[in-house]
Amino acid sequence: MSPELSQRLAAAVDGMPAFPKSVQRILELTRDVNSTPKDLVDVIDKDPVVTVKILKVVNSAYYSLPKQVTSIGHAVVYLGFNTIKNLALSIAAIGMLPKENSAAFDVQQYLLHSLATASIAKQLALKVDDADPMDCFIAGLLHDFGKVVFAQFMPQEFKTALAQSAADGSSLHAALQATIGADHAVVGAMLVEKWRFAPALVETIRHQRIDNLKDTDMIACVFGANQISKRLAFGFAGNHRVDELPPPIQKRLGGNLDEVINALGDLSALFQEAQVFAKL
Amino acid sequence: MKVRFWGVRGSIASPGPKTVRYGGNTTCIEIRTDNNELIILDAGTGIFPLSQTLLAEMPVTANVLITHSHWDHIQGLPFFIPNFIPGNTLRLHGGFDPVSGKGIEQVMAVQLQYSYFPVREEEMKARIEYVTLMPDQPVQIGSATVTPCLLNHPVVDFGYRIDCNGKSVFFTGDHEPPYNIYEPGEEGYADYQAFVDEKNRAILEAIRGVDVYIADTSYTDAEYPSKKGWGHGTFSTSIASAHAAGAKVLFCTHHEPTRSDDALEAAFADALQHQASLTQHMDIRLAREGDTYEF
Numbered sequence: 001m002s003p004e005l006s007q008r009l010a011a012a013v014d015g016m017p018a019f020p021k022s023v024q025r026i027l028e029l030t031r032d033v034n035s036t037p038k039d040l041v042d043v044i045d046k047d048p049v050v051t052v053k054i055l056k057v058v059n060s061a062y063y064s065l066p067k068q069v070t071s072i073g074h075a076v077v078y079l080g081f082n083t084i085k086n087l088a089l090s091i092a093a094i095g096m097l098p099k100e101n102s103a104a105f106d107v108q109q110y111l112l113h114s115l116a117t118a119s120i121a122k123q124l125a126l127k128v129d130d131a132d133p134m135d136c137f138i139a140g141l142l143h144d145f146g147k148v149v150f151a152q153f154m155p156q157e158f159k160t161a162l163a164q165s166a167a168d169g170s171s172l173h174a175a176l177q178a179t180i181g182a183d184h185a186v187v188g189a190m191l192v193e194k195w196r197f198a199p200a201l202v203e204t205i206r207h208q209r210i211d212n213l214k215d216t217d218m219i220a221c222v223f224g225a226n227q228i229s230k231r232l233a234f235g236f237a238g239n240h241r242v243d244e245l246p247p248p249i250q251k252r253l254g255g256n257l258d259e260v261i262n263a264l265g266d267l268s269a270l271f272q273e274a275q276v277f278a279k280l
Numbered sequence: 281m282k283v284r285f286w287g288v289r290g291s292i293a294s295p296g297p298k299t300v301r302y303g304g305n306t307t308c309i310e311i312r313t314d315n316n317e318l319i320i321l322d323a324g325t326g327i328f329p330l331s332q333t334l335l336a337e338m339p340v341t342a343n344v345l346i347t348h349s350h351w352d353h354i355q356g357l358p359f360f361i362p363n364f365i366p367g368n369t370l371r372l373h374g375g376f377d378p379v380s381g382k383g384i385e386q387v388m389a390v391q392l393q394y395s396y397f398p399v400r401e402e403e404m405k406a407r408i409e410y411v412t413l414m415p416d417q418p419v420q421i422g423s424a425t426v427t428p429c430l431l432n433h434p435v436v437d438f439g440y441r442i443d444c445n446g447k448s449v450f451f452t453g454d455h456e457p458p459y460n461i462y463e464p465g466e467e468g469y470a471d472y473q474a475f476v477d478e479k480n481r482a483i484l485e486a487i488r489g490v491d492v493y494i495a496d497t498s499y500t501d502a503e504y505p506s507k508k509g510w511g512h513g514t515f516s517t518s519i520a521s522a523h524a525a526g527a528k529v530l531f532c533t534h535h536e537p538t539r540s541d542d543a544l545e546a547a548f549a550d551a552l553q554h555q556a557s558l559t560q561h562m563d564i565r566l567a568r569e570g571d572t573y574e575f
Contacts (some may be wrong), residue, residue: 037461037509038468062376063430066415073468077458077475079378082434086379132469172319 112235146184287326301372303569317422346374347453459467492529515551
């Protein structure tokens with residue numbers, strides 16, 4: 001990816017609005033004297049745009065942290081609740097992410113897919129030894145962040161790639177590679193790396209493609225969660241293809257895709273919760 | 281080393297007959313190293329009387345450490361008299377504000393807008409320099425090492441530890457010890473508590489073993505529940521942290537602006553009595569405008 005493209009996309013995210021429901025809730029909660037810090041954290045950590053922007057600030061060079069902050073709760077303890085609240089308010093003031101975009105990318109379905117992937121990844125983290133549930137949640141929430149950036153700032157190229165993937169069932173990664181020269185995993189990872197997010201988070205976002213996986217517990221949880229939410233049609237983020245879990249991931253998660261889904265039990269409550277939040 | 285209090289009042293200057301003993305100026309503390317280098321902690325209204333004494337020792341190099349950008353900690357800056365006299369240097373240190381996206385230069389820039397103050401920054405005769413600091417990254421000021429520690433307040437607040445010739449001072453600026461926003465048993469409680477514990481441990485380490493600990497002690501325990509989340513400490517939190525960090529002397533400051541001298545002394549006596557097990561062997565004092573402590 002060219003440095004110009006990387007610079008342009010990073011700058012574009014600064015001015016990018018958050019999802020309508022979180023903007024509305026942030027405004028409501030900050031005006032409500034009876035609201036609690038917990039209420040606001042619960043809103044922020046479900047919005048990929050707000051989450052990215054807050055982690056970007058707290059991990060910035062201005063604070064030179066010895067260890068990156070990967071959760072909103074940690075950001076609140078580190079910078080103080082009021083600072084996080086005011087950052088959220090500044091983001092809310094930008095406006096709301098439009099429901100329609102010229103890429104014809106359904107941002108509501110995207111949010112549902114991201115939230116479902118986040119929650120499932122968090123559950124899968126309990127099955128493995130070396131993945132923090134909160135980190136898996138954030139990685140799941142942000143694994144497709146590159147797509148919503150494309151939809152906003154490179155809609156025509158993104159639309160072409162979506163159409164091609166839909167027409168022949170081919171991988172969206174390959175289609176994006178052809179139209180933009182970089183897929184959403186590369187762009188998402190590039191952005192979060194530029195913003196000094198934790199290396200494990202960057203690595204997990206970068207290695208989500210079946211032919212480019214890495215064998216770690218965190219990647220297994222997020223890759224697995226991504227396939228599960230696609231298989232169960234929890235939202236939709238433009239990629240029709242559902243991959244079977246490769247053997248190393250099966251080993252880590254204790255079974256193939258169907259077995260892992262069965263072992264998770266009833267996910268309807270999880271999906272309903274995501275639906276409430278993603279409703280535009 | 282010498283510490284002198286020029287402003288000990290929180291929030292807003294509070295002159296009048298009821299505050300005449302402890303003083304009504306807002307936060308400003310003068311520190312002199314053994315080499316007589318000048319470090320000023322915060323620039324509340326107390327910096328104005330301090331600055332008048334500096335005219336006798338020009339040219340002045342004033343190293344001002346701003347804990348945070350709230351009015352009661354910066355409001356005296358435009359009236360820092362050495363700024364108007366050539367040959368002096370004001371070196372202003374402080375943190376980066378993530379909400380405004382600006383460094384410490386903003387505390388001067390916002391106050392020297394022409395609508396609010398008749399002299400613009402460009403017209404100041406002294407040399408004015410800005411040093412934006414990072415948490416836990418020490419800087420050298422003359423013979424002193426200054427280490428900022430990120431504390432908890434509605435706006436980014438640095439506590440400062442000053443070490444010099446084996447002597448040390450820690451000033452909190454405004455600080456409320458972080459607390460868990462979840463209730464025990466709720467999802468997220470344990471994770472959040474781990475962050476809170478880690479943060480409180482790091483703060484204690486920053487204060488560890490100081491000779492002089494100057495702490496935000498705005499409220500009594502009885503007042504605190506209605507002020508929770510406002511970013512201030514209490515007599516109990518200051519006493520507890522002084523004890524846990526092994527500070528040699530604790531100065532309680534940032535006195536609540538509506539508290540009269542009599543009420544302040546009564547609240548202090550009450551706190552000492554209620555925490556007798558911790559306080560009986562501690563040197564604890566109320567910060568008082570004009571007082572000097574040399575060690």
